[in-house]
Amino acid sequence: MTLADELSNPDRTRDALTAAHLYYMQDLTMDAIAHELHTSRSSVSRLLSHARASGLVDIQIRSPLDAPSRLEKEILSRYKVTAHVVPVPDHASDVDRLERVALSVARILGQYFDSNMTMGVAWGSTMSAISRHVIPKQTHNSQIVQLNGAGNMRTTGIAYASEILRRFGDAFGAHVQQFPVPAFFDDPATKLALWRERNVSRLIDIQAHMDVALFGLGSPFSEVPSHVYAGGYLEEADYASLSESRVVGDVATVFFRADGSTDDIPLNLRGTGPDFTVLRRTPRRICVVSGSSKLESLRGALNAELITDLYVDEGTARALIASAS
Incomplete structure (x- = not known):
């Protein structure tokens, strides 16, 4: 509704x-x-x-004795990130794991977003799952802005990305700012030229002044394929380039290595996602992760200091702490 x-x-x-x-x-x-x-x-x-x-009532459970709470404290201590660990059985499939984490985020997203605010949203499997469950909340003078283009060689991507953004916009009564450009340009010079156009630079300026950014992590290793890797966005040469650059994941189609670095990754010169310096200036950066197959991507995003609030399933949180130890 x-x-x-x-x-x-x-x-x-x-x-x-x-x-x-x-x-x-x-x-x-x-x-x-x-x-x-x-x-x-x-x-x-x-x-x-x-x-x-409908979001009139928000129920939260806080226990200092349960495993998720202990993991949240360890993640805060190690990474200076506010973690929200979602209990999920170890035997759950990655599809079920994603759905449970997405539902948990959707039910409390209204705590982070209010009137007179701008929220940037990336498209992808995780955002699509969250958008289906967002609890309505009335706001005014608010807007949802698309973080990266969605077009590829097979489709404009407009229908896919706009449906995700529309659900967030409907839930909050917010104006939706779409970003109708390809996910990747063929030529970096084309991107630089288009970025100088006034209608595009206006959207980039909106992204630069976001109050909240909401994103998942793309990973070439995930059992639930990230949309950028499964939706026809990358060609064989692109995969080879990412492998040569030792890429472990992406945020809004901006690729990064295990240490969080993005420099000298050729595909980033053609990509349309926001530079990480823009994301780091956003006061609230909510990252949603499910499945231990995204562990390398999560560690890279943490090293890049992209996250202020992390929503993650219990198994992946345990693996994160174990890998740090």
Whole structure:
């Protein structure tokens, strides 16, 4: 349900808010709430469910004793990054692991984004999964900006990227700024020329003043293929070039090595993602990772100091700490 759908039914939203306040803030039972609101207990249950699903109520569990909390403290200590470790069974597939982590991010993303803010969003498998579950939150004068182009030799990429951005825009009532350029130019000189055009430089300026950046990590080793590696964006010569440059992953199609460096990687000269200096200036940089196959990419992104907030499954968090030890 979109934000517009929620706003079109203000009576239900008001009743859900009242029921939530009575239940969570005043500790009334559902029977007592039903009596006060002159309705049934089952109706109260549905109102509370609606309050959680629509973002009126945000439930968080904090325990200093569980394994995720210990891992979060270790990651903060080692990497100076605020980690949010999502419990996922070790036997879970990478597809299920991604879905669980994405759902956890989607449910609390509204804590990071509000009115008069700009959020940059990269496209890809992880962002697509998050976008399907974002909890609606009303904002005003806010915008979502696409971080990198999505076109390739087979498609413009507009339909794929715009659908992801549209879901975020609908959830927050935000204006969407698309970036209708290829993911990679054939010639670096073409990119430099286009970057001087006023309509393109306007978008690049918006990216330079983001309040929040939301991105996953691309990895050539992931069991859930990153879209840039599986969507026809790279040719055989590109893979050879990345291997020669010892690339371990990418953020918004900007490639990096294990030490976080990006210099002298030829494909970056043709890519359309934001320079890492731009990302580092963004106050809140939320990275979402699932699957230990992305461990090398995660360590590279940490070495590049791209992350302020990390959402990661428990198994990958354990592997990160073990590799650091």
